[in-house]
Amino acid sequence: MSKWNLIIDVADCHNCNNCFLVCKDEYVGNDIKGYCAPQPLHGHKWINILAKERGQYPMVETTYLPTMCNHCDDAPCVKAGDGAVEKRSDGIVIINPDKAIGRQDIVESCPYGAIWWNDELSLPQAWTFDAHLLDRGWKEPRCVQSCPTGAMNAIKISDEMMAVLASAEKLEPIRNDLDTKPRVYYKNLHRFTKLFVAGEVLGTAGGVTDCVAGARVELRSAETELSVTRTDPFGEFKIDGMDPDCGACTIKISHDNFPTKSIKIQIKGDSVIVKTVILKGKS
Ligand code: SF4
Numbered sequence: 449m450s451k452w453n454l455i456i457d458v459a460d461c462h463n464c465n466n467c468f469l470v471c472k473d474e475y476v477g478n479d480i481k482g483y484c485a486p487q488p489l490h491g492h493k494w495i496n497i498l499a500k501e502r503g504q505y506p507m508v509e510t511t512y513l514p515t516m517c518n519h520c521d522d523a524p525c526v527k528a529g530d531g532a533v534e535k536r537s538d539g540i541v542i543i544n545p546d547k548a549i550g551r552q553d554i555v556e557s558c559p560y561g562a563i564w565w566n567d568e569l570s571l572p573q574a575w576t577f578d579a580h581l582l583d584r585g586w587k588e589p590r591c592v593q594s595c596p597t598g599a600m601n602a603i604k605i606s607d608e609m610m611a612v613l614a615s616a617e618k619l620e621p622i623r624n625d626l627d628t629k630p631r632v633y634y635k636n637l638h639r640f641t642k643l644f645v646a647g648e649v650l651g652t653a654g655g656v657t658d659c660v661a662g663a664r665v666e667l668r669s670a671e672t673e674l675s676v677t678r679t680d681p682f683g684e685f686k687i688d689g690m691d692p693d694c695g696a697c698t699i700k701i702s703h704d705n706f707p708t709k710s711i712k713i714q715i716k717g718d719s720v721i722v723k724t725v726i727l728k729g730k731s
């Protein structure tokens with residue numbers, strides 16, 4: 449049995465908001481019988497693009513994370529709905545617009561905050577994966593169709609094939625710890641959930657100061673090697689994907705032409721930009 453999955457590459461989302469806007473265009477003012485009542489013009493973000501800034505000057509980057517109903521296979525909203533929320537055989541979760549009237553408790557059942565309360569209609573609502581269009585033969589939902597960077601992709605395959613793809617492409621759901629078996633997967637999610645350590649390395653020798661390319665940069669926590677990289681042609685390095693609570697760490701920088709240098713840092717809650725490291729060679 450093939451089921452729908454949405455794959456979002458966080459590295460390719462530039463916050464153009466097309467996906468958000470087509471969701472508005474599709475649902476605001478439109479009563480799609482059996483699938484969804486009209487979305488209000490204001491207040492709802494069925495596709496909600498979150499932003500996170502990492503780093504400090506001069507190395508700062510912003511990551512955008514489109515979020516929406518994850519169409520979970522083990523969905524708390526389906527359990528709470530008690531017949532008002534349907535899990536279809538193609539994986540899509542639909543909040544039934546007739547059966548869910550007055551059920552504000554369904555909003556609270558979603559641990560992702562993906563359900564919005566329509567005050568006027570007294571109805572919980574969420575992104576339907578554009579099920580009404582897919583049922584008419586569309587090959588993908590409108591958010592995918594409208595994404596100019598190809599950051600979003602929808603595929604309908606078996607769960608076994610999806611598991612193989614997720615493993616090969618390093619795809620992960622937004623909150624693995626919630627264990628609801630989401631059908632929305634992210635690539636490069638570390639850009640939103642993890643930290644980086646970055647800096648630049650200069651070397652002085654014979655009265656000349658220049659970038660040190662190819663230096664080995666090792667990040668250690670006590671006796672454990674966390675990650676290793678090399679400086680680029682500009683002497684810069686970046687180690688990404690670090691947990692926010694690594695604590696006391698050491699950066700060891702080594703290069704054949706310079707003595708090895710170690711720097712102590714603290715990784716706690718925010719990315720770390722190391723002050724320019726200067727290696728002193730023989731004059
Ligand atoms: S349309 Fe694509 S690039 Fe634009 S905000 Fe949505 S996911 Fe990001």
Ligand code: SF4
Pocket residue numbers: 516517518519520523524525526541557558559560561562563574628
């Ligand atoms: S993300 Fe929330 S609303 Fe969507 S299926 Fe999962 S629990 Fe239900």
